Amino acid sequence: MQTATMDAPGVRPALWSSELQVAFETHLAAQRGLSEHTVRAYLGDLEHLLAYAADRGVTTLDGVDLSVLRGWLAVMAAVPLSRATLARRGAAARTFFAWAQRTGRVAADPALRLASARATVSLPTVLGVAPAARLLDVARTRADDGDPVHLRDWAALELLYATGARVGELVAVDVDDVDLDQRLLRVMGKGAKERLVPFGVPAATAVTRWLADGRPLLATGTSGPALLLGRRGRRADARQIRAASHEVAALAEVDDVAPHGLRHSAATHLLDGGSDLRSVQEVLGHATLATTQRYTHVSAERLRRSFEQAHPRA
Numbered sequence: 001m002q003t004a005t006m007d008a009p010g011v012r013p014a015l016w017s018s019e020l021q022v023a024f025e026t027h028l029a030a031q032r033g034l035s036e037h038t039v040r041a042y043l044g045d046l047e048h049l050l051a052y053a054a055d056r057g058v059t060t061l062d063g064v065d066l067s068v069l070r071g072w073l074a075v076m077a078a079v080p081l082s083r084a085t086l087a088r089r090g091a092a093a094r095t096f097f098a099w100a101q102r103t104g105r106v107a108a109d110p111a112l113r114l115a116s117a118r119a120t121v122s123l124p125t126v127l128g129v130a131p132a133a134r135l136l137d138v139a140r141t142r143a144d145d146g147d148p149v150h151l152r153d154w155a156a157l158e159l160l161y162a163t164g165a166r167v168g169e170l171v172a173v174d175v176d177d178v179d180l181d182q183r184l185l186r187v188m189g190k191g192a193k194e195r196l197v198p199f200g201v202p203a204a205t206a207v208t209r210w211l212a213d214g215r216p217l218l219a220t221g222t223s224g225p226a227l228l229l230g231r232r233g234r235r236a237d238a239r240q241i242r243a244a245s246h247e248v249a250a251l252a253e254v255d256d257v258a259p260h261g262l263r264h265s266a267a268t269h270l271l272d273g274g275s276d277l278r279s280v281q282e283v284l285g286h287a288t289l290a291t292t293q294r295y296t297h298v299s300a301e302r303l304r305r306s307f308e309q310a311h312p313r314a
Contacts, residue, residue: 015050015061020105027099033192035168045092061100065110069093073114090114125261126268131254132161136202138252143209151206151214152228152236153244158206159185160245160259162199164266164284167238167259174225175211180204189285197283 021043028039052072053064072093076086097111127135136158143154159170169187177186183204184196207227220233228236242258249257257265263284270280 015054015058015064016047021047023103024096024099028095032095033190035190037168041088042092042095045089046096048089049093049096061106062108064097064106066113069111069114125255125257125264127254127257127261127265129269131252132262132265132269135248135252135254135257136161139248140206142248142251143206143214146213148210148214148217149231151210152218153241153248155203155206155210155214156228156236156241157245157248157262158203159199160241160262161266162203163187163197164263164270164280165197166263166285167241169285170259171226171228171236171238171241173227175227176225178207178227180208187285193285195282195285 024046025039025043028034028042029036034042049069049072050064052075053068056068056071058064058068073086073090076089081089094111094114097106097109100106101109136154139150139154139157143150156170159165160167163170163185165185165187166189169189172188173185178184179186183199183201185199186194186196188194215227215229218229218231218233223229223233224235226235228241230236230240238259245259245262246256249255267280267284270283271277
């Protein structure tokens with residue numbers, strides 16, 4: 001029974017009532033401002049945890065103590081699950097029980113002393129300036145065939161690299177969120193935080209072409225205000241833009257790069273070009289400077305190589 005529970009609980013545990021799930025979901029989405037993907041993951045994690053607790057005879061939320069939480073993580077570590085999954089599940093448990101205590105659902109928070117694995121920081125592919133330019137040149141050339149989707153892909157890739165936006169942020173952008181005169185893009189980031197990000201002339205050119213020659217061919221009466229559309233006229237999703245990024249990278253014969261790699265490349269090139277860390281933080285929409293600092297490793301390595309080549313006492 002333990003193995004089945006750890007794989008995928010098939011029956012809702014009694015501890016995980018519909019009322020509790022809805023209340024916690026509302027807290028995550030409305031008060032914490034977490035993305036739909038993160039909310040869904042946290043809800044699944046909590047159902048998993050409470051099914052594990054119920055299998056061990058726990059009948060109330062107050063019965064979930066630190067030993068239950070540690071046992072839950074230990075069983076998953078033995079499967080083994082990835083460090084990222086373990087870290088997220090630990091975070092879900094801490095978030096849930098802190099909220100449960102504040103709302104009077106438990107008398108004490110058993111997760112206060114819960115330690116879990118830190119997710120391994122795996123940084124995506126970083127394109128050099130020249131390969132990034134080649135990727136975007138190929139996207140522009142491909143768009144000359146008149147296929148509106150290729151025009152969309154060109155605009156999307158230009159905006160991803162120019163603004164450092166997350167792909168999920170970009171596909172949520174509406175036409176009115178683009179100011180072509182000022183060359184500013186309004187995006188809604190994590191925690192429902194809005195930011196304005198500048199972009200350059202190449203991205204403006206691609207978006208202008210898309211709006212004039214591509215979007216009208218795909219738009220339908222149900223398209224709404226979405227900036228980027230799919231072939232059926234609906235708002236494009238992140239999967240379509242990821243596929244375009246991989247396809248164009250292959251055509252350009254550069255390292256395979258996903259949209260997040262373009263975001264990382266943009267951050268790295270801004271830092272290499274002399275932009276300060278706090279400015280890059282604002283562009284990327286990071287809540288803390290510590291997150292942005294992860295993007296400095298390539299610049300630091302290049303600085304070290306430059307130092308070793310140029311300094312007489314290196």
